[in-house]
Amino acid sequence: MPAPQRVTAASLAAAARTIAESSGIDAVTISAVAAVVGVRPPSLYKHVGHRHDVLRLIADDAARELGDDVTALVGTSSDPRIVLAGIAHAVRAFSARSPRAAGLLFSAPSPEAGPTSEGMAPLIGSLLDAVRRTAPGDPLPAARTLTAWVYGFCTMEQAGAFQLGGDVDEAFEFGLNTLVDALTRVGLPGRASIAARSTESGSEYPQ
Amino acid sequence: MPAPQRVTAASLAAAARTIAESSGIDAVTISAVAAVVGVRPPSLYKHVGHRHDVLRLIADDAARELGDDVTALVGTSSDPRIVLAGIAHAVRAFSARSPRAAGLLFSAPSPEAGPTSEGMAPLIGSLLDAVRRTAPGDPLPAARTLTAWVYGFCTMEQAGAFQLGGDVDEAFEFGLNTLVDALTRVGLPGRASIAARSTESGSEYPQ
DNA sequence: ACCTGAACACCGTTCAAGT
DNA sequence: ACCTGAACACCGTTCAAGT
Numbered sequence: 398m399p400a401p402q403r404v405t406a407a408s409l410a411a412a413a414r415t416i417a418e419s420s421g422i423d424a425v426t427i428s429a430v431a432a433v434v435g436v437r438p439p440s441l442y443k444h445v446g447h448r449h450d451v452l453r454l455i456a457d458d459a460a461r462e463l464g465d466d467v468t469a470l471v472g473t474s475s476d477p478r479i480v481l482a483g484i485a486h487a488v489r490a491f492s493a494r495s496p497r498a499a500g501l502l503f504s505a506p507s508p509e510a511g512p513t514s515e516g517m518a519p520l521i522g523s524l525l526d527a528v529r530r531t532a533p534g535d536p537l538p539a540a541r542t543l544t545a546w547v548y549g550f551c552t553m554e555q556a557g558a559f560q561l562g563g564d565v566d567e568a569f570e571f572g573l574n575t576l577v578d579a580l581t582r583v584g585l586p587g588r589a590s591i592a593a594r595s596t597e598s599g600s601e602y603p604q
Numbered sequence: 605m606p607a608p609q610r611v612t613a614a615s616l617a618a619a620a621r622t623i624a625e626s627s628g629i630d631a632v633t634i635s636a637v638a639a640v641v642g643v644r645p646p647s648l649y650k651h652v653g654h655r656h657d658v659l660r661l662i663a664d665d666a667a668r669e670l671g672d673d674v675t676a677l678v679g680t681s682s683d684p685r686i687v688l689a690g691i692a693h694a695v696r697a698f699s700a701r702s703p704r705a706a707g708l709l710f711s712a713p714s715p716e717a718g719p720t721s722e723g724m725a726p727l728i729g730s731l732l733d734a735v736r737r738t739a740p741g742d743p744l745p746a747a748r749t750l751t752a753w754v755y756g757f758c759t760m761e762q763a764g765a766f767q768l769g770g771d772v773d774e775a776f777e778f779g780l781n782t783l784v785d786a787l788t789r790v791g792l793p794g795r796a797s798i799a800a801r802s803t804e805s806g807s808e809y810p811q
Numbered sequence: 812a813c814c815t816g817a818a819c820a821c822c823g824t825t826c827a828a829g830t
Numbered sequence: 831a832c833c834t835g836a837a838c839a840c841c842g843t844t845c846a847a848g849t
Contacts, residue, residue, distance in 0.1 A: 403813080403814085404813090421713075421714065422713065423713065423714070426840095426841065426842080427841080427842060427843085428840085428841075428842085436813095436814075436815095437814070437815060437816080438841095438842080438843090439814080439815070439816085439843080439844080439845085440813075440814050440815075442842095442843070442844080443812085443813065443814080447842085447843085448841095448842065448843095500711065503756075503759070503760055503763065503765055504707070504711060504759045504760070504763045504765075505763065506628075506629065506630065506713065507628065507630070508763070508764055511763065511765075514767055521768070535770075537768060537769075537770040537775065538770070538774060538775040538778035538779065539778070541757070541760075541766065541770075541772075541775040541778075541779065542753065542757075542775070542778060542779035542782055542783075544756070544760070545753050545756035545757035545760055545779065546749065546752050546753040546756055546779075547756070548756040548759075548760060549710075549751070549752035549753055549754070549755040549756020549757070549759065550748070550749075550752035550756070552710070552711045552755075552756065552759070553710055553711065553748075553751070553752055553755060556710065556711045556712065556715070556718065557715055558710055558711075558718075559748060560721055561728070561744060562744075563742075563744040563745070563748075565748075567745060568744065568745040568748040568749070571745035571746070571748075571749060572745065572748065572749035572752065572753075575749055575783070575786045575787065576749075576782070576783070576786070578786065579782045579783070579785065579786035579789075580782065582786075610832080610833085611832090633821095633822065633823080634822080634823060634824085635821085635822075635823085643832095643833075643834095644833070644834060644835080645822095645823080645824090646824080646825080646826085646833080646834070646835085647832075647833050647834075649823095649824070649825080650831085650832065650833080654823085654824090655822095655823065655824095
């Protein structure tokens with residue numbers, strides 16, 4: 398009779414994520430995770446090939462969880478701009494409650510530690526969906542603009558980068574309103590003017 | 605006669621940054637840095653207290669370099685919007701040429717590995733300056749919005765997060781124009797409407 | 812099939828000893 | 831004043847051996 402399975406992918410992910418949130422990504426060692434799931438370090442290599450696979454389990458778990466949150470919001474209001482705002486708030490809430498997992502989600506220390514593209518698919522799909530209903534034209538640049546801002550804001554906030562005082566909540570609302578508002582205006586006069594002028598003045602990447 | 609100084613802060617920073625860019629942050633070990641500066645590992649502890657101080661040297665060096673780039677751009681054009689666009693391009697160019705140092709700049713793995721606030725001061729000062737000349741009202745939320753977007757975009761780009769195809773350069777220009785344009789419109793009708801409506805509908809952080 | 816102890820090559824860090 | 835070898839407690843990872 399073979400030994401009963403003591404370690405599952407789900408228990409591994411849960412253990413790793415708990416350690417990550419309470420003690421940081423560096424504390425997610427093979428030894429620490431093994432101890433939490435009640436097994437000796439070498440046994441983990443029956444389930445993962447390398448330590449970064451453990452981090453990837455966290456990232457994919459986070460992608461699934463946030464993907465669920467975001468998907469649940471799509472179609473929640475008849476005004477797509479409210480949906481978009483709700484999504485941004487959901488991302489920020491997730492980042493506040495699971496900052497380490499959130500960090501792994503968009504900027505893992507190495508590509509191998511980041512989420513699978515299959516893991517990210519539902520999240521990205523729902524996001525593109527919401528953007529498509531809000532902004533005219535190609536949703537991809539618009540979605541990238543919104544995603545980059547939300548991700549950047551939350552990461553900087555969690556990293557403690559906003560040191561100059563002021564109300565950080567207010568800055569989030571300001572940025573959100575500015576962006577959502579601008580994205581619905583695409584195509585109106587005034588846009589694309591800077592690109593044209595700065596291209597005139599020389600190279601594309603001034604430094 | 606005491607032994608001549610073989611290690612300076614500048615040589616340490618340069619060695620660490622070279623290793624970081626060529627082999628990743630994880631490769632910036634005390635041993636590796638010591639080998640590059642031509643000394644045994646324990647000797648480094650005469651100059652830094654911990655490994656994260658070495659990472660901080662990289663972060664502060666990056667802050668200084670990007671700060672110089674950005675400061676040189678302020679006042680470069682009579683149109684402040686062009687200055688802002690130039691700054692965004694400078695950040696992206698820096699992130700492309702020094703992705704690991706750039707990562708340390710805004711989202712270090714731990715606060716101790718991040719830049720000093722003194723190191724960040726010139727960069728942040730110039731950025732606020734440029735925003736103040738462009739956007740009406742409080743420059744802080746506007747600067748945070750722009751910074752979060754640029755940082756998020758560059759980090760995601762370097763992490764290979766833009767996997768859905770499309771032109772990433774175009775997405776950058778799109779986001780930049782959208783944001784700079786929106787920031788100069790602050791106060792016009794249409795803004796702040798979402799916040800008001802989404803506050804109506806319940807909690808501030810829906811999830 | 813899964814788990815284990817022992818072993819290997821590496822870390823970061825400390826410290827007494829050298830010049 | 832700076833550098834060093836030796837040492838410590840830790841990693842990640844491999845592998846032959848157990849059940």
